[in-house]
Amino acid sequence: MSKRISDLLANRSRPLLSIEFFPPKDHKGFAILGSSIERMRVIRPDFVTVTYGAGGSTRDLSPVVSEVLGKMGFSPIMPHLTCLGSTRQDLEPVADRMYEAGYRNIMAIRGDPPQDQPGFKPPKDGLLYASELVAFLKNRYPDLCCGVAGYPETHPEAESPEADIRHLKEKLDAGGSFVVTQLFYDNAVYFDFVTRCRRAGIEAPIIPGLLPAVSLSQAQRMSSRCKASFPAELAEQLEKAGGSGPVAEAIGIQWTVKQIDGLLAQGVPGVHLYILNRAKTALAPALEECLSRWR
Numbered sequence: 001m002s003k004r005i006s007d008l009l010a011n012r013s014r015p016l017l018s019i020e021f022f023p024p025k026d027h028k029g030f031a032i033l034g035s036s037i038e039r040m041r042v043i044r045p046d047f048v049t050v051t052y053g054a055g056g057s058t059r060d061l062s063p064v065v066s067e068v069l070g071k072m073g074f075s076p077i078m079p080h081l082t083c084l085g086s087t088r089q090d091l092e093p094v095a096d097r098m099y100e101a102g103y104r105n106i107m108a109i110r111g112d113p114p115q116d117q118p119g120f121k122p123p124k125d126g127l128l129y130a131s132e133l134v135a136f137l138k139n140r141y142p143d144l145c146c147g148v149a150g151y152p153e154t155h156p157e158a159e160s161p162e163a164d165i166r167h168l169k170e171k172l173d174a175g176g177s178f179v180v181t182q183l184f185y186d187n188a189v190y191f192d193f194v195t196r197c198r199r200a201g202i203e204a205p206i207i208p209g210l211l212p213a214v215s216l217s218q219a220q221r222m223s224s225r226c227k228a229s230f231p232a233e234l235a236e237q238l239e240k241a242g243g244s245g246p247v248a249e250a251i252g253i254q255w256t257v258k259q260i261d262g263l264l265a266q267g268v269p270g271v272h273l274y275i276l277n278r279a280k281t282a283l284a285p286a287l288e289e290c291l292s293r294w295r
Ligand SMILES: Cc1cc2nc3c(=O)[nH]c(=O)nc-3n(C[C@H](O)[C@H](O)[C@H](O)COP(=O)(O)OP(=O)(O)OC[C@H]3O[C@@H](n4cnc5c(N)ncnc54)[C@H](O)[C@@H]3O)c2cc1C
Pocket: 050, 051, 052, 053, 054, 055, 080, 081, 082, 107, 108, 109, 110, 111, 112, 128, 129, 130, 131, 148, 149, 150, 155, 156, 157, 158, 159, 163, 164, 165, 167, 171, 180, 181, 182, 183, 209
């Protein structure tokens, strides 16, 4: 049975490091992920997360990735679970399997409508928001720790920034224990978000999520997909370095290192890295050195 991340956060003597993995789309991707996971063991994250059905990957592979991570010694592992398009009856067996496998942490996420179904309509009695998923999970397994997503630059569908924070609070009031944020490249955006959350009565730890921009096109694509702003200064630096390749990678990593240093200086509860399954990013000397400095 895995430790609860809420306990790790409550008893931490330093900020936690977490890393997100996602299930690759094909066998080749799996082979790459396998060797990445092996090499990433040296980083010793405090917990790892595995996305569910994101980016077109099949949901069936998420448990396989979690299992591989477990076999490689990573713990605790936090599988994500999404609810849009599912009823409580659909979710019961999936959540039961996670619980019975010993996972005591689930990242409770709404998910997005399938891209290949323009007229998508959720089932009549389906769950519409992540707050309902948190309530469902906590009702079924009161000892479960649920993480939830937060959006420093506001979720694209929110009626307003204030409403988005109100809905974030609903997820926490339903039993969510901590927040992991969408990626951002300007720490001021995160600090402002935390201030607004605290003002709205949110007390839970808010872990900043960072995606090292190792390629200009990829980072801009990801940012635009998440509606996160991409600083002109970083874009210019990466462009001057050719957009991708070793020099651009070093620039992107250095930006993340600076972000981490700035975040740690302000006492964040942890840092969550979106490294897109790339051991090369996590093991880049500047980032590895930065991670080992505070851990
Ligand atoms: C840390 C993190 C992990 C993620 N992991 C995955 C993953 O594994 N798989 C995947 O497919 N996607 C994942 N995503 C993407 C996610 O599915 C999308 O961002 C999705 O659009 C919103 O998910 P949510 O859980 O934040 O939704 P919610 O919290 O339900 O919010 C969605 C929108 O609805 C609004 N809202 C909430 N409650 C109400 C209400 N009662 N009335 C009106 N409006 C409301 C919110 O303001 C927001 O605009 C992740 C995102 C993050 C930041």
